[in-house]
Amino acid sequence: MKRDIFQAIADPTRRAILVLLSAGAMTPNAIAEHFDSTRQAVSKHIHILAECELVQQRKAGREIYYHLNPGKMQEIDKWLEQFKKLWQDRFNQLDQVLLNISEDEK
Amino acid sequence: MKRDIFQAIADPTRRAILVLLSAGAMTPNAIAEHFDSTRQAVSKHIHILAECELVQQRKAGREIYYHLNPGKMQEIDKWLEQFKKLWQDRFNQLDQVLLNISEDEK
C-alpha cells in the first residue's frame, strides 16, 4: 500500500501530472481535463503523488491546488548520483576514441 | 508486458541489482546470492532490466555476465532535467532568505 518515489514515477500518467504541475499549481479537475480517464482515476494518482510528498496541496475555498515539491523530486537525482560517474567515464572513453581518430589522421 | 525504464527502476530488488552491477559484471547466480528470493525470481528481474536495455549480457561458456548500461541510466537523468531548474530556483530562494537574514543582522 505504501509506495515510494520510484513507484510513484513509474506510471506515465503520474509523470505527466508532475510535468503539468512543473508549470504551476492546479486543481484536480483542471489536471483531469488533460487525460482520457475519469476524474477519480486522476485523483487517485494525485493522492499517490501526495502520499510520496512529490506534490503538496493548498486549500482555496472548495478548490484544492496541488503544486510540485521539487525537493522530493531531487531525491531521485540523489539516487542517480551513484551512476553518474559511470556514464561520465563512458563519455571520457568516447573522447579517447575521438582523440585516437584524430591521431590516426596525422 | 513491454515495460519502460521507470517501471524497471520502480522495484527495489531491481534497483539493488543495478547498484550491484555498478561495481562490475556478474552472473545471475552471483546476483541472486544477494537476495532472499529464488534464483528464478531474480533472473526475471534481470530479464526485465535487459528488456529495457538497462543491463546487457555477455556469454562466457555456460556463464552469462550481466553488466550495467550507463547510457540507458542517463535517460532517467534526462527526464529529471526539466525539473532541475525548479529545485535550483528553490535553492536560490533559500539563498535569498539567508541573504535577507544577513541583511537584518546589520
Next chain:
DNA sequence: TATATTTGCAACCATATAGTTGCGCAACTA
C-alpha cells in the same frame, strides 16, 4: 433555503506483477 460545483472516500473489477515450482538444454568436468 434550494441547487450546483468541487472534491474525497469506499466498493468493486480486470489485469499486471512478483513470486513460486518444475523442467529442459547447453556446457563444463570426472
Next chain:
DNA sequence: TAGTTGCGCAACTATATGGTTGCAAATATA
C-alpha cells in the same frame, strides 16, 4: 560417456495496481 552446473523458459498463484461507478461532505451561487 555420465554426471554436474548454470541458466532460461513455462505454468501456476497470490496480491498489487489502475480503472470504474456511486455517494457524501463542503463550499459557492440562485
